[in-house]
Amino acid sequence: MAVASLAPDAGEVDQLYIETRELRLQGFLFFLISDCVLFSSFIFAYLYMRNSGQGWPPPGVQRLDVAFAAWNSVVLFGSGATMHYALENFKYGHFMRYMWFLLATIVLGVMFLGGQAYEYNHLIFGEHVTWAGSGIFGASFFTLTGMHGFHVFIGVCYLTVLVLQSAAGVYTRGKYFGITAGTLYWHFVDVIWVVLFSIFYLL
Amino acid sequence: MSVAAVHSGGIADHIHPEPQGFIRRYVFSLDHKIIGIQYLVTGFVFFMLSGLLAETIRTQLLNPNGGFVSPETYNEVYSIHGSAMVWLVVIPLLTGGFGNLVFPVQIGARDVAFPWLNMLSFWIFPVSGLMLFSSFLMGAPTAGWMEYPPVSLQGQAGTSMWAAAIFLVGVSSTMTGLNFLVTILKMRAPGMTFTRMPLFVWGQFATAPLLMIATTALAAALAALFINREFGVPFYDPTKGGSPVMWQHMFWFYSHPAVYIMILPAFGIISEVLPTFARKSIFGYKMIAFSSAAIALLGFMVWAHHMFTSGLAPFLQLPFMILTYIIGVPTGIKIFSWTATLWGGKIHYSTAMLFAIGFVALFTLGGITGIFLAAIPFDLHVHGTYFIVGHIHYVLVGGSMMGIFAGMYYWFPKMSGRLLNETLGKWHFWLFFIGFNGTFIPMHWLGMLGMPREVATYDPQFTFWNRFETFASYLMTFAILIFFVNIIWSIRYGKKAGANPWGARTLEWQVPSPPHYYNFKHVPTVYGLPYDFSQPLPYKGLEEELTDSPPAVAAGAH
Ligand code: HEM
Ligand SMILES: [Cu+2]
Numbered sequence: 001m002a003v004a005s006l007a008p009d010a011g012e013v014d015q016l017y018i019e020t021r022e023l024r025l026q027g028f029l030f031f032l033i034s035d036c037v038l039f040s041s042f043i044f045a046y047l048y049m050r051n052s053g054q055g056w057p058p059p060g061v062q063r064l065d066v067a068f069a070a071w072n073s074v075v076l077f078g079s080g081a082t083m084h085y086a087l088e089n090f091k092y093g094h095f096m097r098y099m100w101f102l103l104a105t106i107v108l109g110v111m112f113l114g115g116q117a118y119e120y121n122h123l124i125f126g127e128h129v130t131w132a133g134s135g136i137f138g139a140s141f142f143t144l145t146g147m148h149g150f151h152v153f154i155g156v157c158y159l160t161v162l163v164l165q166s167a168a169g170v171y172t173r174g175k176y177f178g179i180t181a182g183t184l185y186w187h188f189v190d191v192i193w194v195v196l197f198s199i200f201y202l203l
Numbered sequence: 204m205s206v207a208a209v210h211s212g213g214i215a216d217h218i219h220p221e222p223q224g225f226i227r228r229y230v231f232s233l234d235h236k237i238i239g240i241q242y243l244v245t246g247f248v249f250f251m252l253s254g255l256l257a258e259t260i261r262t263q264l265l266n267p268n269g270g271f272v273s274p275e276t277y278n279e280v281y282s283i284h285g286s287a288m289v290w291l292v293v294i295p296l297l298t299g300g301f302g303n304l305v306f307p308v309q310i311g312a313r314d315v316a317f318p319w320l321n322m323l324s325f326w327i328f329p330v331s332g333l334m335l336f337s338s339f340l341m342g343a344p345t346a347g348w349m350e351y352p353p354v355s356l357q358g359q360a361g362t363s364m365w366a367a368a369i370f371l372v373g374v375s376s377t378m379t380g381l382n383f384l385v386t387i388l389k390m391r392a393p394g395m396t397f398t399r400m401p402l403f404v405w406g407q408f409a410t411a412p413l414l415m416i417a418t419t420a421l422a423a424a425l426a427a428l429f430i431n432r433e434f435g436v437p438f439y440d441p442t443k444g445g446s447p448v449m450w451q452h453m454f455w456f457y458s459h460p461a462v463y464i465m466i467l468p469a470f471g472i473i474s475e476v477l478p479t480f481a482r483k484s485i486f487g488y489k490m491i492a493f494s495s496a497a498i499a500l501l502g503f504m505v506w507a508h509h510m511f512t513s514g515l516a517p518f519l520q521l522p523f524m525i526l527t528y529i530i531g532v533p534t535g536i537k538i539f540s541w542t543a544t545l546w547g548g549k550i551h552y553s554t555a556m557l558f559a560i561g562f563v564a565l566f567t568l569g570g571i572t573g574i575f576l577a578a579i580p581f582d583l584h585v586h587g588t589y590f591i592v593g594h595i596h597y598v599l600v601g602g603s604m605m606g607i608f609a610g611m612y613y614w615f616p617k618m619s620g621r622l623l624n625e626t627l628g629k630w631h632f633w634l635f636f637i638g639f640n641g642t643f644i645p646m647h648w649l650g651m652l653g654m655p656r657e658v659a660t661y662d663p664q665f666t667f668w669n670r671f672e673t674f675a676s677y678l679m680t681f682a683i684l685i686f687f688v689n690i691i692w693s694i695r696y697g698k699k700a701g702a703n704p705w706g707a708r709t710l711e712w713q714v715p716s717p718p719h720y721y722n723f724k725h726v727p728t729v730y731g732l733p734y735d736f737s738q739p740l741p742y743k744g745l746e747e748e749l750t751d752s753p754p755a756v757a758a759g760a761h
Contacts, residue, residue: 014212015212015213016212016213016214016217018213019213019214019389020214022389023214023316023317023385023389023390026316026385026388026389027316027317027320027381027382027385030381030384030385030415031381033415033416034377034381034415034416034418034419035419037416037419037420037423038419038420038422038423040420041419041420041422041423041424041453041456042423042427044452044453045423045427045438045449045453048446048449048452049438049444049445049446049449052444052446054444058444131434131436132434132435132436132437135437135443135444135445136437136438136443136444136445138436139436139437139438139445142436143427143430143436
């Protein structure tokens with residue numbers, strides 16, 4: 001990932017910064033890989049239990065509402081797009097546009113979480129489907145989507161910190177690894193959602 | 204700016220100010236060498252504790268009806284013995300310990316990529332160790348180190364503590380793996396290509412991704428166990444639709460790669476010690492290096508060989524059996540390469556070398572019983588018997604622990620500046636070697652005769668060999684005590700080592716013992732493999748290292 005070459009005026013960054021950034025980027029990608037393994041393990045568990053011969057959804061559980069989740073997914077994917085534009089605008093020096101796109105990303109992320117809360121509320125209190133009380137369905141659905149929601153939550157917090165830091169002028173056109181990392185993380189959380197949406201709602 | 208013309212001004216030319224004060228230097232140190240020593244000390248403390256548990260097991264088995272401890276306590280004791288030896292002793296000693304201590308210097312780096320992360324990894328480790336042992340206070344787990352449900356779902360509160368402790372130590376491993384991998388990929392000295400890296404570095408290079416990826420899979424399994432136990436979420440609970448066999452899949456998907464985490468770094472140690480004391484280039488450098496990578500990769504595809512009796516679908520049994528056979532091939536390649544290294548060498552039987560040769564012999568036996576076990580018809584008979592206990596101890600004690608001892612005798616002078624006493628060392632080796640074989644060889648036939656593992660009593664017909672094993676295990680413990688005495692004695696009174704007491708050729712031996720906190724005054728350039736004893740050293744830029752001159756770049760220079 002040639003981050004160095006994307007910086008329009010690399011003049012202000014020294015060799016030490018360039019090399020440190022390379023290490024951090026590499027380390028961050030490895031972190032995402034191992035996080036991905038964490039999700040994969042639970043996804044394996046879900047598919048394993050799902051195929052254990054009790055039928056799916058198991059007796060006593062309704063099929064999930066695809067339409068609502070689809071709209072919620074659109075919200076999350078939209079936030080991926082705004083995050084992308086935020087980073088691009090920062091790179092090319094459009095600071096205010098960057099800030100607006102960043103804020104939009106946060107708003108969309110919170111909307112997604114709100115949607116998820118609504119869905120949980122409906123499942124738990126409307127249909128009495130719970131984490132511990134609904135067999136393998138509750139176990140796999142709430143664990144995986146909960147883990148994902150938690151990742152979105154962490155992402156929202158991180159982006160909020162980015163807003164404050166950016167307002168304080170922490171990032172310059174040569175040194176903005178924090179923004180790159182946030183973008184990578186946010187896209188990662190998006191991609192995980194594509195998988196979760198497919199295996200829980202579509203499959 | 205004449206300096207800038209010579210130096211790029213990057214990390215290799217950047218020395219942090221020397222840490223001041225005891226706390227920053229030795230407790231919350233960022234220096235990979237100090238952190239390595241911290242790992243070694245902590246790991247050996249846990250080694251003593253889990254060794255005590257091992258002797259409790261053996262003492263119980265002096266008599267067919269036990270009587271030393273209650274059966275419940277016995278279950279707790281072997282469960283914690285196994286868990287502690289795997290996660291608090293062998294893995295931390297080989298990766299966090301020797302890894303930190305040696306490989307950054309061997310690749311010509313000033314430190315690992317993320318020193319803060321390294322410090323964090325270390326400090327999580329003693330905390331999780333204390334958590335693990337504290338589970339005795341609340342009813343320790345009783346289902347062995349594998350903690351198969353449903354038994355582990357029924358265990359007392361200590362089982363949850365066990366899961367939390369292993370989870371944490373796993374987080375530490377994952378971070379170590381990530382750190383090492385970035386370091387090896389990005390921070391090698393100029394000229395240090397992949398095929399010029401010392402074989403110890405290759406061992407760490409193959410291990411790091413396993414730490415990073417496999418351990419995360421274990422984290423998921425443990426988290427699910429914890430959630431199942433504490434919140435009743437039925438992942439593994441068959442009465443609510445969950446699957447105990449799923450735990451076995453998730454556990455072994457980690458734990459088979461983990462057996463390679465526990466052996467690949469030891470392979471690396473052996474590959475340094477053998478050529479040094481045979482005064483001969485390592486035979487088949489590339490074969491050894493690439494077979495480590497092959498083992499790491501194949502290691503992810505054989506986990507179900509632990510589950511041949513768990514109702515694995517028949518169409519899966521054959522592939523797992525064949526893949527397990529295949530993984531024996533790169534392992535065999537290494538053994539032949541080491542033997543060929545010794546062939547015609549001018550062998551110097553130092554203690555480190557004795558342990559290395561002992562490693563080759565004993566590990567080979569363990570590998571051979573592994574191949575037996577890969578054969579389903581054989582495995583169906585001996586699964587769950589003492590034969591398995593024999594196999595794992597030949598590879599883990601005869602292999603990993605012998606490697607650790609070899610590494611201690613080899614690198615102790617580098618970390619302390621003093622040699623370990625050779626006479627005590629020879630006593631350590633021979634008593635350990637005899638005691639080890641006496642303890643674990645009989646387990647093979649006891650297992651084939653049907654003596655089950657993890658049971659507090661046994662059929663009286665097995666009495667003789669069990670007593671024999673117990674007495675041999677006391678001998679082994681005595682040998683280990685000699686080792687500890689040797690360490691404590693040698694720190695004060697050992698012979699001064701100098702920079703390179705063994706005439707070894709890798710980079711860590713070209714700098715003082717112990718090295719400066721910045722490792723190199725000037726990062727060297729590498730021109731070839733370190734193993735060719737007939738050639739001059741393949742490094743440039745090391746002329747100043749053993750003199751009193753200050754480093755070429757000022758500390759703290761930006
Ligand atoms: C040639 C290489 C090897 C082969 C083919 C092999 C094969 C096997 C097989 C088939 C089992 C399952 C036995 C059963 O439970 O029925 C097993 C168990 C085991 N092996 Fe190996 N093995 C090899 C090397 C190693 C190495 C290098 C280590 C560790 C350093 C190791 C550690 C273990 C452990 C810890 C267990 C079992 C644990 C348990 O059930 O508690 N093995 N091995
Ligand atoms: Cu295995």
